[in-house]
Amino acid sequence: MKAAVLNEFNSFTLREVDQPAPQENEVLIKVKAAGICDSDIRQLQSEGRNQSAEIIGQAFSGIVEEIGSQVSSLKAGDRVAAVPFIPCGECADCRAGNRHWCEKGKKIGLQQNGCFAEYVVLPEENVLPIGEQVSFEAAAMLESIAKAAHGVEKLDIRTGDTVAVFGLDTFGLLNVQWLRQTGAKRIIGLDSDRNNLWEAKMHGVTDTIDMLRESVEERIAQLTEGQGVDVVVECTSSFVAVEQCLLIAKKGGTIGYYGQEPMNMMLRQQAFNNIFQREYTLKGLWSSYSAPFPGKEWAAALSLIEQKRLEPGTLVSHRFTLEDIQLAFDLAMNKDIASWQVLLFPKN
Secondary structure, three states, rough: OEEEOOOOOOOOOEEEOOOOOOOOOOOEEEEEEEEHHHHHHHHHOOOOOOOOOOOOOEEEEEEEEEEOOOOOOOOOOOOOEOOOEEEEOOOOOHHHHHHHHHHEEEEOOOEEEOOOOOOOEEEEHHHHEOOOOOHHHHOHHHHHHOOOOOOOHEEEEEEEEEEEEEEOOHHHHHHHHOOOOOOOOOEEEEEEOOOHHHHHHHOOOOEEEOOOOOHHHHHHHHHOOOEEEEEEEOOOOOOOOOHHHHEEEEEEEEEEEEEEOOOOOOOOHHHHHHHHHOOOOOEEEEEOOOOOOOHHHHHHHHHHHHOOOOOOOHHHEEEHHHHHHHHHHHHHOOOOOOOOOOEOOOOO
């Protein structure tokens, strides 16, 4: 099969490699659409090159090509989405039924070969059937959609709430799409990229704040009559945004942080004091999973896509063949060109 193999020098080589064969509890999937995500970019830029996968890529959808002898829930020809995290099944968390907290599991594209190839093998439980109403493009974004669902649910949004979202890239806008389902009255989007701010208005953001050209605290005060926002969702992991969250939430407000912490972070005294004086609730938002694995978030995401209440396909800005993977990554990493979700399609 053809696969894009990661080189040592931040580039790919398209190669013929052995096609994987499914074991008794595994499924061979023909890749129909694959998405480029931030972790793939970190792999390419060597930040995570201590992993063992030569073929990266986590987010994809496809068609079942072949099943192992013990697989009972799927058959050849089924349209499917992939759950990229594979729990170990043996640790204390897995034995307790909390497989989503497993620390010894593997993720495709990191510890084992991923989806920037024509075929991928996964365990049966990591393969979700999708209906004809769900496009391969939408299904390739399912992990990010489920992660946004997981985070928004933990934030306990109430009808009438005012919510601020830092970071209006693809993942931030998926959070906005979920927030629209919760009854939030006002969704304020914050970003430093004018393209992102413009795009956000078409996806349900009611107000935007340009973090480079406006005072965030002053604009929030204007929009909330000096009260601050009920809930803040931080999707950037930037130092500035992490701190700003602590300055714009109202008394008793909730702040949800996704992703990695900024390195060597220090907070201004006022921001730190607000945690206590305003009695904030801080919540860490990490994965797309819950018990039972992979979690209700995945089923909810598929259901809302089928009902056209979520429209992830509207966030796809560029499409490339697998042969053009280097061009696709160059575009996804180019901050001077407006891009949101970039997808790859093997020729098959």
